[in-house]
Amino acid sequence: MAVAIILLLVAVGSVLFHLFSPWWWTPIATNWSYIDDTITITFWITGAVFFAVIAFMAYCVFRFHHKEGRQAAYNPENKKLEWWLTIATAIGVAAMLAPGLVVWHQFVTVPADATEIEVMGQQWRWSFRLPGKDGRMGTSDVRNISSDNPLGLNPDDPHGQDDVVIESGDLHLPIGKPVKVLLRSVDVLHDFYVPEFRAKMDMVPGMVTYFWMTPIRTGTFDVLCAELCGIAHAQMRARVIVEEESEYHAWLEKQQTFAESSGRSAVVRARYKSGGEQEMPLRR
Structure with a gap:
């Protein structure tokens, strides 16, 4: 009992x-x-x-x-x-x-008016790419990845020259606009996850996975990796900032394009080489 x-x-x-x-x-x-x-x-x-x-x-x-004198009945089926x-x-x-x-x-099933953005995961940080004024992102290839080109953009693709590349920074999104999130990984399995968004997807090396969403609330939200990816998995953090469209465009105008950052890198390399000094990686 x-x-x-x-x-x-x-x-x-x-x-x-x-x-x-x-x-x-x-x-x-x-x-x-x-x-x-x-x-x-x-x-x-x-x-x-x-x-x-x-x-x-x-x-x-x-x-x-159990009771004294009671026997169990066998009923196989x-x-x-x-x-x-x-x-x-x-x-x-x-x-x-x-x-x-x-x-x-x-x-x-992504809406036709959704804007494409890209998220790159690697041990142990996040990088983001947004389309420039032409509204289209350029092509990319892992063979192009270098210290000056962390997302592997194709330098000969005109659509990629005005792309905005954000390394280890915050991702800004406008409220009320559908977004298609393209997901890539450089090294191991990662998973782009923002708990408040209720949407996430594995990031598989050699593949481009995706999901879409429409932000409906302004605010700052933590980005987590939802796939165990190594010893610093718990520290693989970033932020997504959802804001009004005017604020988003004002922030976007202040960001460097791929052409600007790669051109600046070339100038820095040339300066160091001409001065006989050791070439140093560019830091923004």
Whole structure:
């Protein structure tokens, strides 16, 4: 009897702790409330199954506990029960998967008016690239990566000359504008994750993955790496600043383009070489 009561208390306490827990999601800052809805549906279904299984265990412990003279009955199979369990399990799994499939379709279907930006992950920092005045980002190749060209932009692509490259700085985004986030990694698996955005994706070396979102709230949000990527994984941080469109464009005007930064690098290299001094890497 005591064991059955303890099992029921564990089940009820676990559900109540989840419902009234002070640790919950951060307030959402993008259009992806569908992610929260899908997780909530999953919690309700798995929570109901958890409680039902524990309650059934408690019932069995109480109903079939040992008594003098009682013998256990051996019943190797029950077709009716197996069918009911199969049908109920199939319905529960479908109820969890169906909303996720709908949301995933929306997640990878990028609006036509979305602006492309790029995020580069490497041990252990973030770099960002934004399109310039032409609204298009140039091509890139890992073979072009160097100290002067950390994102590997193609120097012969005219669309990349006005691209804005941000090394180890903050990413600024305008509020209310859809953004397609292109994700690349230089070395190992990373994962670009902003908890308030509810959107993230693995960054795989040799691939370009993506997701899209529309920021709906101004503010400063922490960027985390959600993939264990080495000893300094926990320190791989950056910030995303969502601001009004006028403030965003004012910030963007102050940033150096790829052509400006690469041209300045060339001047610095030439100055050091002509002066007989050792070439030093450019720092902004």
